[in-house]
Amino acid sequence: QKEVEQNSGPLSVPEGAIASLNCTYSDRGSQSFFWYRQYSGKSPELIMFIYSNGDKEDGRFTAQLNKASQYVSLLIRDSQPSDSATYLCAVNTGGSTLGRLYFGRGTQLTVWP
């Protein structure tokens, strides 16, 4: 069973702060890693993906990957109330399961003004 674990939350930060979301995965062979944002009542929306160790930045979002520690994180800088949502970490292990994503249970983030 391939496990993806996220810090359970909920996470609450003030507007302008940095929100840090964490995710660990069990399959050491995992190849690609994704962060989705899901607003209440909506479907997941892809916001970041990362394949290589290190940091990947896109605007206010930074994904960090450490394959040795089997850890991936998402930092949201200058958090805004509109960032309030559930953030889902997803992992793809490649090979015969190339088109399949394994999801964590999500972390609910609230950004208060």
Add this chain to the structure above:
Amino acid sequence: KAGVTQTPRYLIKTRGQQVTLSCSPISGHRSVSWYQQTPGQGLQFLFEYFSETQRNKGNFPGRFSGRQFSNSRSEMNVSTLELGDSALYLCASSLSPAKTYEQYFGPGTRLTVT
């Protein structure tokens, strides 16, 4: 470019009935994956289709089945519905299985089984 569309958006069925859900991928996308989302279990993979072939299947009973047509549209069917099948069913499309980073979700079908 139009996104992934799913029909119907909402559905209420009775235990024992069957249901068919439809997904139209983004134009040009040939891979379709289906997921079930519930508060208790989160997002769980059902199956994935590419070029009309089922490539992967999750740990769901045989009551859950699917297919893909030559135009890449996909359907999933659930027979003999149970109360526990109440969930949001999400379809995601990508150009191909190798391009999972381009996996985009549709709005989902909310199924309620009474």
